[in-house]
Amino acid sequence: MLFEQTTNNENRETNPLPFAPPVEITSDAIDLETLNAFDGLQADDGSDLVVELIDLYLQDGSERIEAIKLAVAKADGKSLKVAAHTLKGSSSSLGACHVAEISATLEQVDPVECPHRVDVLVELLSYEFARVKKVFGVERQRRLA
Amino acid sequence: MKTFGMKSDRTTSRRVLIADDDPVMRHLITTIVKQQEHDPVPANDGREAYRILQSDSQFAAAILDMAMPFLEGLDLIRYMRSEKRLMRIPIMLITAEQDIKLMASSFTAGATAFLPKPFTPEQLQSAIRMLLGNRNATRRAA
Numbered sequence: 587m588l589f590e591q592t593t594n595n596e597n598r599e600t601n602p603l604p605f606a607p608p609v610e611i612t613s614d615a616i617d618l619e620t621l622n623a624f625d626g627l628q629a630d631d632g633s634d635l636v637v638e639l640i641d642l643y644l645q646d647g648s649e650r651i652e653a654i655k656l657a658v659a660k661a662d663g664k665s666l667k668v669a670a671h672t673l674k675g676s677s678s679s680l681g682a683c684h685v686a687e688i689s690a691t692l693e694q695v696d697p698v699e700c701p702h703r704v705d706v707l708v709e710l711l712s713y714e715f716a717r718v719k720k721v722f723g724v725e726r727q728r729r730l731a
Numbered sequence: 732m733k734t735f736g737m738k739s740d741r742t743t744s745r746r747v748l749i750a751d752d753d754p755v756m757r758h759l760i761t762t763i764v765k766q767q768e769h770d771p772v773p774a775n776d777g778r779e780a781y782r783i784l785q786s787d788s789q790f791a792a793a794i795l796d797m798a799m800p801f802l803e804g805l806d807l808i809r810y811m812r813s814e815k816r817l818m819r820i821p822i823m824l825i826t827a828e829q830d831i832k833l834m835a836s837s838f839t840a841g842a843t844a845f846l847p848k849p850f851t852p853e854q855l856q857s858a859i860r861m862l863l864g865n866r867n868a869t870r871r872a873a
Binding site: 624 | 800853
C-alpha cells in the first residue's frame with residue numbers, strides 16, 4: 587500500500603504536522619503496459635484511440651483536480667468524494683496508478699476532520715498529475731509521429 | 732440535440748444506453764459498443780440517463796456507472812426494474828468500488844452483470860459481448 591496512516595492524531599489541529607508527505611514515490615508515473623493494452627482497439631474513425639483517451643483524460647483530470655481544490659477550500663466533503671472517485675476510476679483505467687491511489691485516499695478523507703492531510707494529498711495529487719501529463723504528452727507525440 | 736423517439740425494431744434492438752460521468756470511460760465503452768455493431772446512446776450522468784429512460788425504452792442493453800452525480804447507477808437499476816417497459820433491458824453496472832456487498836446489492840436490485848474497475852479492454856469487450864448476447868438469448872427464448 588502506497589499510503590499509510592501516519593498518525594492516530596490527524597485531527598489534532600492544535601499540533602499541525604510538519605508536512606512530510608506520508609508517501610514514497612518510487613516508480614514511474616504511468617504503467618505503460620496498462621495503456622498499451624488499448625492498442626488492439628481502434629476508434630471508429632480509424633484514429634488512435636489511445637491518443638483520444640489521453641486527450642480526454644488530461645482535459646477531464648485537470649477539471650477534476652480544480653474541483654477537488656475547490657471542494658477542499660469549501661470543506662465540501664461530498665464534492666471532494668465525487669471528484670476524487672471519478673479521477674480514481676479514469677486514472678486506474680489508463681495506468682496512472684499513483685494518481686489513482688492518491689484519489690482513492692482523498693475519497694476516504696474528511697476535509698473537515700483532517701484538513702492538513704487533505705492539503706498534503708492535494709499537493710501530491712497535483713504533483714503526480716503533472717508527472718502523468720508529461721509522460722502522456724511524450725506518449726501522445728510518439729503515437730502521432 | 733438528440734431525440735429519442737420510437738424507432739423501428741431493427742434500429743432499436745441495437746441501441747445501448749451508456750451512462751458514465753467519466754468521459755474517458757464513456758468514450759471507451761462507446762467505441763467498444765460501436766465495434767460490436769451496436770449504437771451507443773451516451774449520457775453524462777445519472778440524471779441525464781433517467782431523463783432519456785423516461786421517454787425511451789428501446790434499448791438492447793444499458794451500461795451504467797455506479798457513482799454518478801445526481802443519480803447513482805443503483806438508483807437507475809431500481810427505476811428500470813420498477814418500470815414494465817424497461818424491465819427486460821439487460822443492465823451492466825460498472826464501478827471503481829471493490830466492495831463485495833455492492834456487487835450483491837446490484838444483483839439484488841436487478842443488474843444482469845457487474846464489472847469492477849480497473850479492467851482490461853479485453854475484459855470490457857467480453858462483458859459487453861456477454862451482455863448483448865444475453866439479451867439475444869432472452870429474445871430467442873421468448
